[in-house]
Amino acid sequence: MQESYCEKKEAILASAMELIAEHGFHGTPTSMIAEKAGVGTGTIYRYFESKDELIYALHKELERKIKKLILDRYNPNDPLRVRFMLLGKVILRYFIDNPNEFRFLEQFVYSPYGIACRREKIFGNNNQDNGNDILKELFNEGIAQQVIREMPVAILHSLFFGPIMSVARDRILGFIELDEAMITRTIESCWNAVKL
Amino acid sequence: MQESYCEKKEAILASAMELIAEHGFHGTPTSMIAEKAGVGTGTIYRYFESKDELIYALHKELERKIKKLILDRYNPNDPLRVRFMLLGKVILRYFIDNPNEFRFLEQFVYSPYGIACRREKIFGNNNQDNGNDILKELFNEGIAQQVIREMPVAILHSLFFGPIMSVARDRILGFIELDEAMITRTIESCWNAVKL
Amino acid sequence: MQESYCEKKEAILASAMELIAEHGFHGTPTSMIAEKAGVGTGTIYRYFESKDELIYALHKELERKIKKLILDRYNPNDPLRVRFMLLGKVILRYFIDNPNEFRFLEQFVYSPYGIACRREKIFGNNNQDNGNDILKELFNEGIAQQVIREMPVAILHSLFFGPIMSVARDRILGFIELDEAMITRTIESCWNAVKL
Amino acid sequence: MQESYCEKKEAILASAMELIAEHGFHGTPTSMIAEKAGVGTGTIYRYFESKDELIYALHKELERKIKKLILDRYNPNDPLRVRFMLLGKVILRYFIDNPNEFRFLEQFVYSPYGIACRREKIFGNNNQDNGNDILKELFNEGIAQQVIREMPVAILHSLFFGPIMSVARDRILGFIELDEAMITRTIESCWNAVKL
DNA sequence: CATGAATGAGTTTTCATTCAT
DNA sequence: CATGAATGAAAACTCATTCAT
Known part of the structure; x- marks a missing residue:
């Protein structure tokens, strides 16, 4: 499995899921996702091309x-x-x-x-x-x-x-x-x- | 003339319906609605308190x-x-x-x-x-x-x-x-x- | 006195004074002045060149x-x-x-x-x-x-x-x-x- | 570095002071403040919650x-x-x-x-x-x-x-x-x- | 790799002013 | 003269994305 398990990526996905479920796509800025995931805002873009891709x-x-x-x-x-x-x-x-x-x-x-x-x-x-x-x-x-x-x-x-x-x-x-x-x-x- | 039928209001509602159907709430700026309806942006706010109310x-x-x-x-x-x-x-x-x-x-x-x-x-x-x-x-x-x-x-x-x-x-x-x-x-x- | 006394002009001035005193220049739209004065918004512009002139x-x-x-x-x-x-x-x-x-x-x-x-x-x-x-x-x-x-x-x-x-x-x-x-x-x- | 002296914040404050002194609160859009300070408009909101807070x-x-x-x-x-x-x-x-x-x-x-x-x-x-x-x-x-x-x-x-x-x-x-x-x-x- | 300060395009909304009636 | 519906320029503010560190 080349998709090596990555802690940060998982954290971002989990945070995004939870926040979007509650606040919707447009009620969930990337900064909010990053904060909840405990990573920097820029970090999201190391794992996903864009918010849409996420x-x-x-x-x-x-x-x-x-x-x-x-x-x-x-x-x-x-x-x-x-x-x-x-x-x-x-x-x-x-x-x-x-x-x-x-x-x-x-x-x-x-x-x-x-x-x-x-x-x-x-x-x-x-x-x-x-x-x-x-x-x-x-x-x-x-x-x-x-x-x-x-x-x-x-x-x-x-x-x-x-x-x-x-x-x-x-x-x-x-x-x-x-x-x-x-x-x-x-x-x-x-x-x-x-x-x- | 009951309910004072209003051409512009109807045009705004129709445009909004069509555009939101296609592009979603957040993909449809009020400016786009106004343009399609053939009215000024401000006109929307004569008929609706806000985009949400629309x-x-x-x-x-x-x-x-x-x-x-x-x-x-x-x-x-x-x-x-x-x-x-x-x-x-x-x-x-x-x-x-x-x-x-x-x-x-x-x-x-x-x-x-x-x-x-x-x-x-x-x-x-x-x-x-x-x-x-x-x-x-x-x-x-x-x-x-x-x-x-x-x-x-x-x-x-x-x-x-x-x-x-x-x-x-x-x-x-x-x-x-x-x-x-x-x-x-x-x-x-x-x-x-x-x-x- | 050529400045013939005009009821509407007086009403506009009085309303403007009262409203601006309370809400400030920028908290007092011309529409508010007109409404309080009991005249149409356009009427203000018959007596004053602009809001500033008023x-x-x-x-x-x-x-x-x-x-x-x-x-x-x-x-x-x-x-x-x-x-x-x-x-x-x-x-x-x-x-x-x-x-x-x-x-x-x-x-x-x-x-x-x-x-x-x-x-x-x-x-x-x-x-x-x-x-x-x-x-x-x-x-x-x-x-x-x-x-x-x-x-x-x-x-x-x-x-x-x-x-x-x-x-x-x-x-x-x-x-x-x-x-x-x-x-x-x-x-x-x-x-x-x-x-x- | 106490109070973490921030160049941009200082620049925004200085520009705002100067511009408001001359043009008043309502004659000074945030965009003007940003421009004079040499920062983006959004940057103001990193340092101040709103124009009022500024x-x-x-x-x-x-x-x-x-x-x-x-x-x-x-x-x-x-x-x-x-x-x-x-x-x-x-x-x-x-x-x-x-x-x-x-x-x-x-x-x-x-x-x-x-x-x-x-x-x-x-x-x-x-x-x-x-x-x-x-x-x-x-x-x-x-x-x-x-x-x-x-x-x-x-x-x-x-x-x-x-x-x-x-x-x-x-x-x-x-x-x-x-x-x-x-x-x-x-x-x-x-x-x-x-x-x- | 990770960060988060900086950005500015884009959004909603307001309101002085105009003009057809 | 009087009106008020219509306008659109301009304002405050947000946020996805970038990039220097």
Whole structure:
């Protein structure tokens, strides 16, 4: 692994994540990030070309984590429904337990950053994106097995994950309570949306 | 002449909507809004106390429109499923046909503006918010009729509208195609998520 | 009197005086003056070339009033000391009774406006300035009678009126009390500064 | 290096003093101060929270200097009259030699800044203000010795310093000449105003 | 490598002044 | 004459980025 672990870089990423989650991109000057990270302002620019690059790095890192989460829990031997239920629960749980990462992701996705990023991922020559590939396969497998409705994968994705994001949001902002049973029922509903 | 229709104010609102949809709140200086609207920069401040107030006004206007849309289509004599299907389709169609408004709304909702606004609406003494009340009643009616799963209204809301927003987004950004049949199938899926 | 009395002009002058006394030159937009005067903003420019001209007019008006005050009370048959005492008391009393005019005058005198104005008056071809002439005569008469110290009139002026302005200020801002007896004693002191 | 002497901060203060003396607070944009100081506009805000804070700092600095001046010359063993004469002369001389500081002070004192400042000093819990305390003591001592008229200290202050400021002003604006002998005679007159 | 003082382009906002009605 | 909507130049202030140390 040539990306030698660097304490300062990690500190910058962690500070940025926390601060942006709370104050937003434009409410978080680089000086604030540097201060919280305990480094000089200039130091940020040794590790990232620009503030934008830092934000993209943050997103990439987060995406990597979530993909890992998916891959870790993905057991191809489980029945499809079980795999979906597990996936949904794991992701919802992850966001509830990591509200800063959720708040960051949300802000990223719906900002010009996220649009550009998403566009790149879909229309760019997406060489390897094995996290999404898993999801894609999962949906396709479900369609082939006639367990999931035959619809474009992107729509199935929205049907299954749209509510999860929305519920996570309400939970994190304190608008709803959410015990284990209710999480299960919620993911069940998501499944009902895509199943045949 | 009630509400003294004001050409310049309308032009400012329209320009702001369009530009913010594309460039985001912070990528849209007031000078840019003024220029596109064909007015002087100072003119904005004759109609809005500040840039923030302009943004809130934009949101309020949009909310009003959407509520009207809901109320117009809401026929209490239709069966529940029909009402939901209609509602989902109307909203999805509206966003597809008004992509700037959708892009604006999305950015608003996930920004500090939107969070404050939502919090106010939920925890504030929400005097009369008859657009949401309709939705709330709709869900409660469904639960009472044992047609909809017995879950907190906020979660049902997420289950039904989460995917709609997500699909609208993909459509507007050009990531998916969406003909009338697919819209119907998508809303059906949303219904499946909440139905018993 | 060709300067035909004009209600609106008077209203503008009165409003400006009051507002500037309280908020200062730069804390008083023309729109505020117009509103208080009950006229349109544009109307100000029918009577005054610019905001600066309005301010100069205000000062001129005030100076005229004070000169009148002096001339009214000036009885050449009184002994010099009596004339001075009366003058001092009348002026101090005027400022105490008209705090807005005092606050305006003070701000004017010590601002770039006042400097320019004063310079003009001293070095310009001061055709007729009979208010100051009276004062000048008064001091010269005192010197001639060997009742007043032989010093440049400007210095005598400072010695006599400097304390009066300073005391008026403290009184108006509420820093000191000032009954009739104390006023008399104060003016006596001013006299002591200039008398032989 | 105590107080870490900072070249740029000094340059900003000096430029601000000079420019405000000439053009007034509102005639001196921060950009002008920065340019004259040979720094970027942003640099001002590294050293001062706001333009207002810069102005307060300027005043504080000046007050400190003047207090030092007073304390340096104050010899409690001199007869009272001598002490007063010396004080008056020193202060008048200082203003004549530092016209920018005088012009600044004058504008400050008669502006909302100065009023607030003065009010604070009089009514606030003035912990230690040993410059003014010296003056206060001086007047009280004079009263006790029956050398100075028994009047409120604030009024005595006006009687003694009012003319000094007024004369300094006339001198600085070039309205009068003022040689050493005339300075002495002027301060004598100030003394005559307060002496018994 | 790391720093943080310095920068100045860019942002929001104000307000004296104009001019079509 | 009177108006007040419209203007845009100018102001205070911020902050991503650089670079000398």
